[in-house]
Amino acid sequence: MAKAGCRGAAGRFVQQNRILEQHHPGASRHPSSSRRGKRFSSISPYWDSTGIRRRMTNQVRVRFAPSPTGYLHVGGARTALFDWLYARKTGGVFILRIEDTDTERSSDEMTTGILESMTWLGLTWDEGPFLQSDGVDRHRATAERLVESGHAYRCFCPAEAIEQKRQEAAARKTDFKYDRTCLRLGPEEVRGRLANGEKAVIRFKVPQGAVTFKDAVIGDITIAGETIEDFVLVRSNTQPTYHLSVVSDDIEMRITHVIRGADHVNNTPKQILLYQALGATLPVFAHVPLILGPDKTRMSKRHGATSVQSYAEQGIIPEAFRNFLALMGWSPGNDQELFDTEELIRCFSLEGISRTNAVFNPEKLAWFNLQYIQKLPDEKLIAYVKPEFEKAGLWKDEFQTEKYAWFCSMLALLRPRAKTLLEFPRQARMFIIDAVEFDPAAVEKSMNDPSIRRNLAALGQRLEALPDFTHDAVEATIRGLATELGIKPGALMSGARVALTGQSVSPGLIETMLVFGREKTISRLLHIGPQ
């Protein structure tokens, strides 16, 4: 692929990668993840079993943190790709963390599916996958520290009451924020009510003043503190919430760059406030634009195929999908579109990320797929295509042994016509099965003239007499016979096409004959099947 210069390294926003402070004094060991049966790697490299903190470096550490409430969708995959690319680009570490703290909606099957999709895409992670739920004790401890330091407080207000007020405010079309009733509670009262068994949440006490941060892709973003509600850190059932868990984990994992979807920009001020309250150094935030459906609304189930898995099932190859995804919201700054892995890594930069949402374009994906299919080495193509042939009941092991060369020559005919892997068995069928499956319309179109059978038989005889069954010899024979018969070569060829394949469309006739082989070609011309 063309070697081209990429966007300069001088960034739109150059921000120093600072080392995150390790601030957790009594960081306990990661509990093992046997809670729900299935066990994912839970060995954390951040601190070893002796409790000795690892040497800190200024190495980039990025994470992809999907929640296993569904399959990996294209938006998530694109985010993961950018995370991965940035880590590879900088020689950093790519961490996978499963945010499964919503126990209601999370499932192990989804986690497995996400892992499979990432593997399919070749997005290999260096650490993890960690389960966020393994950190709940630490998350709770973090919240307690915030209460102790006066950054958070317990709130006894019933959720229903707040929800009702919220509804009322919405009906009135006015803004609603929790009124901080419980902020005024004295420590005695809090203790008393807790001792009484009253349920409480822990809320973050949002400080006065605006929060400003420099997003690596969007730029400066400022949000007035007054618009941020005292959000819940720990639920009344003691489950930590998202904001707390993410910040606690990102600090713990020493994440230097938070690259995630733009749907998180409004969460960022809350999280920044948490970092500050915890005395931790901020990571660089980079919010990548969203991927939209054709109707320009956020991709969802009603847009049809949105999971990575569904594209794999549709015969898209991972290299193509990845290349396509990379160009959704990122550009190298020039006209290059086809990138192999190394080029992609070399050219990728946060500066090249767009600020505009992108509409998913399946047609362009198909084009990328075609491009990649053309270039795939035979071995690799066969590996991709084999399962499809098996599904269609057309696979034979000899394709990889005695008939390997033949199989490759057939694939060569099919390639330029294949936009997806699924088309290979479909098109290869006529080369593999013994019978000819005649398409009535094709027969009607090219075989209705009674002379055509005679002519094809004549062609069969000539080919039989040919010393060498080669492309040039066959072509000369066909053209010669057509001239003698006073018909167009095309008429003879379309008849031969139907006699051989049963179809009116196929790869080049002569190439097709060569793949069928001399015997089959001649016998089909001499003895045209039914009809």
Added chain:
RNA sequence: GGCCCCAUCGUCUAACGGUCAGGACGUGGCCCUCUCAAGGCCAAAAUACGGGUUCGAUUCCCGUUGGGGCUACCA
């Protein structure tokens, strides 16, 4: 409703004050040709609107409009 963000061909995008606004997908035409593809060539197609700033705005500023996101004891 409030808050945040965004705005170049239908779509993905290039342009970082001066270009005939470039490329790609898709679309149309032509070429190649035994059909279908692939490939080659050509074409149509955009700076949302209104104000500024400037010798000069796609580019900088403001407003309008449009779009998206967030607005939970979801993540």
